[in-house]
Amino acid sequence: MSADVPEWPTGLAAALADAMAAGAAAGGAFSTARSAALDAAEAFPGEECDLLDASGLARAYVPERLGGVAGGLPELLSALREVARRDVTVAVAHGKTFLGSVSTWVAGTEDQQRALARLVTDENAVVAWGLTERGMGSDLLAGNLTATPEPDGTWRITGEKWPINNATRGRLICVLARTDPAGGPRGFSLFLIDKSALPEGAWEPLPKEPTHGIRGADISGLRLRDAPVPADALVGGVGDGLGIVLRALQLTRTLCAALSLGAGEHALRLVADFAVERALHGTRLALLPLARRVLGRAAASLALADAAALLGGRSAHGLPGEMSAVSATVKAGVPWIVQQAIDDLAELLGARGFLTEQHADGMFQKLERDHRIVAVFDGSTAVNRSLLISQFPLLARLIRKGSYDATGLAAVTGGAPLPELDPAALRLVSRTGCSIVQAVPDTAERITALAAAGELPPRAAELAALLAERTGALADAMAELPPTGRNAPAAAFAVARQFEACFAGAAALHLLAVPCAADRAVVLTAALERCLELLVPGHQAPSDAFEPLVTPLVQPVEEPVR
Amino acid sequence: MSDITDAPATADATEVRAWLRECVATYVRLPAEDIDENLPLSEYGLDSVYVLSLCADIEDRYGIEVEPTLLWDHPAIGPISEALAPLLAAR
Missing domain, CATH: 2.40.110.10 (Butyryl-CoA Dehydrogenase, subunit A, domain 2)
Structure with a gap:
C-alpha cells in the first residue's frame, strides 16, 4: 500500500542527519554552541561545509546521469532541508553550488555538463x-x-x-x-x-x-x-541568457522551500522542547490548551508547506511544462506559510525567542533571522507573486474549464518512480496552467467517496468540498482582476496569496486521495484545515483540529513535582 | 483575457493582428486604435516576462504551440503576426 504513496526520498538526508548529529554530539560542526559562535562572529561555517562535502551532499547538485544521486529535485530538497533543520546559514552556503550549476544542466553541452559534474562531485568545487x-x-x-x-x-x-x-x-x-x-x-x-x-x-x-x-x-x-x-x-x-536563467530559476525557486521547511521544523522542535521543560501555574506549558493549539497549528502549517514542496519538487519531473506557475507559487507561498508558523511559535517562546544565549544557545532568534532571507532569494516574494499574476488569465480560464494534464498529475501524485528531470521540458510559460490546482474539484470528489467508504475521516470530505468551492471563487477573483502589463494592483497580490494557499491545500488534497496510513491522513487533514484558515477569513477550525499533531511533539510530558 | 476560448476556424495574419491589438489594449488599458503595431510591446509596459503571458493567450486561443521566445525575437504586434502566420497555416 505504501508503495503507492509519493514520499520524500530519505537516503541522502538520513546520511547527512547522522553525520551532523555526530558532529554536534562531539561539540564540533553543527553543535548549537558553534553555530551561535559563528553567527556572532559573522564567520563562515567552513567545518560544517567540509562535513557536508564528506557526506556527499554535492552529488545531489548533479543530475543522476552525470554521476549525481538518483532522486532528482525531491532528493535535493529533502537533503538540503535536513541541513536547514540544523542551520539555515550552512544550507544557504553549501546549496549555492546547485544554483551556480543549474544553468549548465539546463543549457550546457554534453562536454560542459560532464566537466562541471566532475568538478562538483569529485572536487566539491564551489559554484x-x-x-x-x-x-x-x-x-x-x-x-x-x-x-x-x-x-x-x-x-x-x-x-x-x-x-x-x-x-x-x-x-x-x-x-x-x-x-x-x-x-x-x-x-x-x-x-x-x-x-x-x-x-x-x-x-x-x-x-x-x-x-x-x-x-x-x-x-x-x-x-x-x-x-x-x-x-x-x-x-x-x-542571447539565450534570459531564457536559460528563467528556466533555471524554476528549479532553484522550488528548492528554496527546503530552507523554509528546515527553519520551520527547527523552530517547532525548539519550542516544543521548551514547552515540555517549562513549568508554570503548577503544570507544564505543553499541557496548557493555548500552548497546544499554537504548537498544533504550527505543525499543521508545516504539513501544509511540506505537501506544497513535495508536489512542487515532483512537478519538476512529472509536470515540467508547468513549472513557471508551480515554482513561483512555491517560492512565494512556502516561506509565507512557514513565516506565520515561526511568528506564532515565537510568541510561545516569549523573551527567550529574542535572547541570543538562552535556550539552545539562542538558536531560535538565529533561525528566525536566517529564515527572513529566504523570502528575498531568487526573486523576492513580490517578484514571484508578479510572475504568478502575469499567468492569472490563463490559470483562471483553466480552473473554470476544469481541464488539466491528467498523465502528468498522476506522475506527480502517484507512487511510481518519477521520470528523470528533463530540463529541456521546462517552459518559459505554462501552456496547461497549474494542473495541481485545476484538478481540485475532481480530487475532492474522490475524497468524498473515500470518506463515505470509511477510508478517510469525515472531516476530510468536508474540507475537500470547502477547498473545491474556494478554488472556484479564486478563479472568479483572478478573472475579475484587470490584466496588467506590469505594476499589478495590491488587490492582485492578495489574490496571488490565495492561489498559493490553494495550491498548498490542493497538494495536501491529492496526497490524501492516494491510499495512505491513518496517521498520515490525520496530518494531511490538519494541513487542509490550516489551508482553509488561510483561505477563508473567520474559518472556524474545530477545537481539536490540530491536537493529533501535538501529542507526538511533546511526549513524554509529566506534571512537575511539587 | 477575453471570454473567447474557442479558436476561430480560420485565422490569418490579419485576424491575429487585430486580436493581438485588442489583447495588448486590454493589458495596457488603452483603446485598440491607439496601439501601434510596430512599436515594441516593451514601450507599452509589457516587459520581457509579462510578454510571455501573451504567448499563453495565443496558444490558448489558436490551439497552437508557440515557442515563447518568438515574442522576444519579434517584439511588436506586426512582426509577431507575421511570425505566427506559418504556425496557423500548419494547423
Missing part, C-alpha cells in the same frame, strides 16, 4: 551564480557587466556582480553578461567562469556584506576587469 548587480534590483535585464567577443572566439568580460552568495569562496561563477549593448531579452548570455584560470589582476572579490540573517554566509561580490574567458565558457547560445 556561485552571478545575476544581480548594484542598483539593478530584480531586473535581470538591467545588468551592465559586459562580455565582448574576440576575433578568436574567446571573450573579454568586464563589470561587477553584487551581492552574490559565495562570490569570493566560489572557484566557479556563472554570470549573466550583456552581449548586446542595446540589451533586451536577447541581449544577455551566460558564462561559466573558472576564476582559477583567470590571470592575476583580471578579477577581485568585493567585500563581504554584513547581513541581518545568514550572517556567516559569504555574501560578497566579484569585479572582473577585461577578464579573458574561453569560448567554451559560454553556456547556451549568444
